[in-house]
Amino acid sequence: MTDVASSGADIHGVTLEATLDALGLAILVCDKNDEFVFASRPILQLFAIAPEFIAPGTRLRDFLGAVFDVGLRGGTSPEKSRRRVNRDDWIAERISHHWRERYETVQRLGQQRWVSVRMRRLPTGMGVVSFTDISEQKKREEQLQIDMDRVGVTENILDDLPNPIFVKDRGLTYVGVNKAFCTIHGILPEAILGRSAWDLVDPELAEKFEISDRHVLETGEMFSLAEQIVRNDGEDIWVLTRKFRIGEAGKHMLVTCMSDVTDLVAGREIDINEPLRIKDFDAFEPAQNCYDPFRSIDVQHLREAVSIIEPALPVTRRALVMSHAEVFEQSLVPQLRKWGFDACAVTSLDELMAFGEIASASSVAIDILLVDAASTEIRAILSAWNASPFLLVGRDWRTAELHADITALLANVEAPQVEAHGLPADWDIIVSEPGEQAIHVAEVDVIVAEDNEINQFVFAQILEGLGISYRIAANGEEAVRLWQQHRPNLVLMDVAMPVMNGFDAALAIRAAEGGGSTRTPIIAVTTPAIDLDVERSRAAGMDDHITKPISPDMIEAVYRKYVASQSKQEQLTA
Incomplete structure (x- = not known):
């Protein structure tokens, strides 16, 4: 009889090791006395410690102490001095984690390695810890964030450029546009992206664009053309359009840049000392007509x-x-x-x-x-x-x-009608009879100052539904001009607009009124929970404020408060 173990005695251990290796896991099991019952070999690949620290019977405290000593404790890197953290305190805190019923954390080991740690303490007192190397996943996440930041910066740069720029894929679908190009069409980027020129311009022009686009994509030759474009507001702009092919073979994309030379064509002075002008209008071909x-x-x-x-x-x-x-x-x-x-x-x-x-x-x-x-x-x-x-x-x-x-x-x-001697022609003074005092009736009840087209549509639908006459201004400057023309009963003023914002427009209206008896109520339209806008609205002379999104009840309440009630009071006074 020989004292030799059978060949299958360690079959369970070998099978467990192979399974953990296939799953990419490292397992540590300890008993209720925090002594190791089992520890898989991949643990040594994560923590550069001696093999004896994962042998059966090793205390959890000794294992953690070895991890601390090699400088690979969670949340630190080998380059940092381990003396900045008290060793005993660090070990005690980690042991407390092991005695929680469940505990999960992600630890950084060095500069380029991350590990996911899951701990479970069973009712019997047995503790199970699994380690998963997630370094590649974390690297991909960091790279993705870097790429997203880079894309965001690139988009901001493109949007800040005054010249229209857009990008098409090999199917000639718009995959990138900047604000200047969207302004030409008067629509948001979402209405352009994912579409083609056939959806935006006449078929004849779309076919012409496609011929030049295909030529650039297939040959790589730059395309250049002087074009005249009609913007969505009816204004003409003259541009020099250039098309480029970028990217790797099989992944080519088409970039189009339009250099706006309207100032030169229109004869406006670019430099006060040397005015530049283009006299040959025939060099520009008719292109997009975005005006409806x-x-x-x-x-x-x-x-x-x-x-x-x-x-x-x-x-x-x-x-x-x-x-x-x-x-x-x-x-x-x-x-x-x-x-x-x-x-x-x-x-x-x-x-x-x-x-x-x-x-x-x-x-x-x-x-x-x-x-x-x-x-x-x-x-x-x-x-x-x-x-x-x-x-x-x-x-x-x-x-x-x-x-x-x-x-x-x-x-x-x-x-003014002046006679030869310089005195007014008519000196008659007409005094109205009591009860016949004229009450101001505005041709337009409400002026809405709003630059967003969707909000303009909402305002229009609500006011039409309420039977209130209105005019819509796309910016503060236009709002002041419409107020001068119509002297409405109410102004709904968006505070954030181009050209002139709502605060300056309100100040201009109040200045024009000059503190007289006639005062047009001005209601600020703000985004929710911005107290600064409300304070600036009051300082600009606005009477009240409402917040977006607007509703029919909101508009009707404001109209009743500042127009209907005021008209009723004037009639009673008269």
């Missing part, structure tokens, strides 16, 4: 139709232009004179006030003040000037629209 006349028929087409016959305003009308830009003055003053105005310009607030004093002393009436919307002194100008109505004019003003705005603003302002 039906969307603007109530405003743009009617204005242009009326402006076909431009009746000369009375010669006695006098207009004053306030602008720091010489180009703005040189383009606007001659146009005003064509319309029959006696027009001139000033270039600063001091000049404006001095001109007003001289005109007043000479009994010369100024009928309208046109202020450059790009001026940095708008608030001061509107606060100090009370000699006449004013109109904010953008640098991109168009003849038909400006003529219509001036005509509407002066429609209810009688031109």
Whole structure:
């Protein structure tokens, strides 16, 4: 008889080791006295300790002490001094984790290794710990985050570029667009991405684009073309379009960059000392037409139709232009004179006030003040000037629209009638009978200042449903202009808008009112839970605020509070 173990005595241990290795796990089992019953060999690959520290009978405390001594304790790296953490305290804290019913954590071992640790203490007192190397997963997550950050930075850079840029895949589907390109179409990126040119432009033009796109993708040759584009707002822009192929073979993509040269074509001065102009308009081919006349028929087409016959305003009308830009003055003053105005310009607030004093002393009436919307002194100008109505004019003003705005603003302002001796022709004073005092009835009940197209649609649907007349302004400057024309009963003012924000627009309206008896209620429309917007709204002279998203009940309540109740009170007072 020989004292030799059978060949299958350790079969269970070998099978367990093979199974754990296949699963990528390392297992540690200890009894209720925290002495090892079983420890798999892969533990030594995670912790650079001697093999005797995982032998059966080894105390858990000794194993943790060995891990601490080699500097691979969780949350630290070998480069850091282990003396910064008390050894006994660290071991005691880890043992307490082992005696929890369940405990899971992710530990970083060194600079490039992470391990997932799961602990379970059974009712019998037996403890089971599993270790899973998740280093590759963590590296992929970190790389993914780096890639996402890089993509975010790239998108921000593209969006900040003034020139339209877009990217197509091999199927000629839009996979990337910047804000400048979306502005041309007047739609959000979500409405462009995943679509093709066939969805955005006429079939003839889409086919033309596809021919050049395919040629660039197949040959790698750069494509260049001078094009004339009609934006969604009806404005013409001239661009030099260039198409490039990028990426690896089989994964090529098409990048299109449009260099906006509108300033050169339109003859605007790029450099004050050396104005540059392009005279050959034939070099530009007609391209995209993103303008939808039906969307603007109530405003743009009617204005242009009326402006076909431009009746000369009375010669006695006098207009004053306030602008720091010489180009703005040189383009606007001659146009005003064509319309029959006696027009001139000033270039600063001091000049404006001095001109007003001289005109007043000479009994010369100024009928309208046109202020450059790009001026940095708008608030001061509107606060100090009370000699006449004013109109904010953008640098991109168009003849038909400006003529219509001036005509509407002066429609209810009688031109001064002066006899030869200089006295007013009519000295009659009409005093209304008691009970017959006129009550102001606005042509437009509500002006909505909102730049978001979806919100514009929501406002329109609600106000139409309530039977309230309204006009919508796309920015603060337009809101002030519409207020000047219609003098509505209520203004709903979005505080965050381009060109001029809601706060400045409210200040401009209050300045124009001049503290008189007539005061238009202005309601700020803000995003939820932004107290700063509410405080700035009050400081700008707004009467109340509502928060998005808006609802019919909300709009009706505001209208009843500031319009219906006020009209009823005026009638009772009358």
